[in-house]
Amino acid sequence: MSLTSDKFRIAQVGCGGICPAWMDVWTKHPDVEVVVLIDIIPEHAEQIRDRYRLDMPIFTTLTEARKTVDFDLVCDTATPDAHAAIFHEALDLGCNVLSEKPLAENMEDARQMVERAARETKTFAVMQNRRYLNTIRATRDMIKQIGPVGYAGTDFFIGAHFGGFRDIMAYPLLLDMAIHTFDQVRFLLQADAVAVYCKSFNPQGSWYQGDACAVAIFEMDNGAVFCYRGSWCADGPQGSWQGIWRIQGDKGAVEWDGENLPQGSIVDADEGFIRPTRPLEQPPLWENGTHPEAHAGCLTHMIAALKAGHEPETIGHDNIKSLAMVLAAIESAESGQRVLL
Numbered sequence: 001m002s003l004t005s006d007k008f009r010i011a012q013v014g015c016g017g018i019c020p021a022w023m024d025v026w027t028k029h030p031d032v033e034v035v036v037l038i039d040i041i042p043e044h045a046e047q048i049r050d051r052y053r054l055d056m057p058i059f060t061t062l063t064e065a066r067k068t069v070d071f072d073l074v075c076d077t078a079t080p081d082a083h084a085a086i087f088h089e090a091l092d093l094g095c096n097v098l099s100e101k102p103l104a105e106n107m108e109d110a111r112q113m114v115e116r117a118a119r120e121t122k123t124f125a126v127m128q129n130r131r132y133l134n135t136i137r138a139t140r141d142m143i144k145q146i147g148p149v150g151y152a153g154t155d156f157f158i159g160a161h162f163g164g165f166r167d168i169m170a171y172p173l174l175l176d177m178a179i180h181t182f183d184q185v186r187f188l189l190q191a192d193a194v195a196v197y198c199k200s201f202n203p204q205g206s207w208y209q210g211d212a213c214a215v216a217i218f219e220m221d222n223g224a225v226f227c228y229r230g231s232w233c234a235d236g237p238q239g240s241w242q243g244i245w246r247i248q249g250d251k252g253a254v255e256w257d258g259e260n261l262p263q264g265s266i267v268d269a270d271e272g273f274i275r276p277t278r279p280l281e282q283p284p285l286w287e288n289g290t291h292p293e294a295h296a297g298c299l300t301h302m303i304a305a306l307k308a309g310h311e312p313e314t315i316g317h318d319n320i321k322s323l324a325m326v327l328a329a330i331e332s333a334e335s336g337q338r339v340l341l
Contacts, residue, residue, distance in 0.1 A: 132297025
């Protein structure tokens with residue numbers, strides 16, 4: 001990427017919802033400068049401008065903004081239904097794109113976006129903030145001690161009263177949230193899904209119009225089975241936004257509560273009805289605990305990759321594999337059949 005100045009000049013598109021999580025990073029990052037705010041509801045952009053005490057224009061489209069403002073990087077935090085249109089408009093203007101998840105709402109749009117980014121040699125990366133936690137990095141490292149993984153499972157139970165667009169989505173849990181968990185299992189196992197059977201439903205007492213619960217069984221290309229159990233209408237005891245995990249290898253298992261460092265044990269003898277075990281070694285923290293985490297970690301990595309001229313970890317042509325898990329799970333839920341990815 002060729003910079004128009006010594007910093008990446010950002011057009012921030014979509015100023016509601018998750019936008020502050022990005023702006024918290026951009027307003028402190030030495031290598032970026034937000035130069036314009038864009039939202040179809042100008043009041044949302046005005047709120048962001050006032051919140052961060054910014055002095056910049058506001059527009060409703062990228063094309064309109066480009067007539068008076070120069071920018072080379074588009075950051076898309078709009079609603080999922082707008083991601084494809086924003087991507088194509090950004091590439092029409094010659095920009096690279098960093099986007100909130102999901103990459104797109106359907107595989108046709110996603111493939112077209114990934115193929116166009118490759119064809120025009122533009123960077124298109126997607127936010128997967130849960131990859132950038134010390135605890136998940138430690139979990140991935142600990143898994144290496146338990147031998148080949150045969151099973152991974154997670155429970156995700158959160159009573160999320162958002163209001164807004166999620167309340168009327170057909171599959172709010174699967175389409176808007178499960179992308180995180182499905183991307184996490186790809187990250188943890190370093191494997192991709194090849195098939196899924198999914199049952200989704202909306203239980204009594206749910207405040208969502210669409211299915212807020214799902215159970216999915218994925219077959220992974222390394223031979224492991226991944227079981228996902230989730231609910232976004234789970235009032236009462238709350239789980240972790242990262243899920244509560246167990247990863248079973250042929251020598252032992254790792255458990256991660258989604259918040260703290262993982263724990264695990266490995267078989268220590270070959271006799272006994274239940275084999276005796278010893279604790280797994282705790283791996284060192286990711287970059288000694290100095291790397292930013294969550295949104296800050298992902299965005300920092302994206303900018304570092306752009307500066308160095310290499311692909312971010314969450315590049316679109318890889319992230320589409322996580323989206324494929326989401327859309328295949330929805331297809332299975334609708335058809336009642338096992339679906340190949």
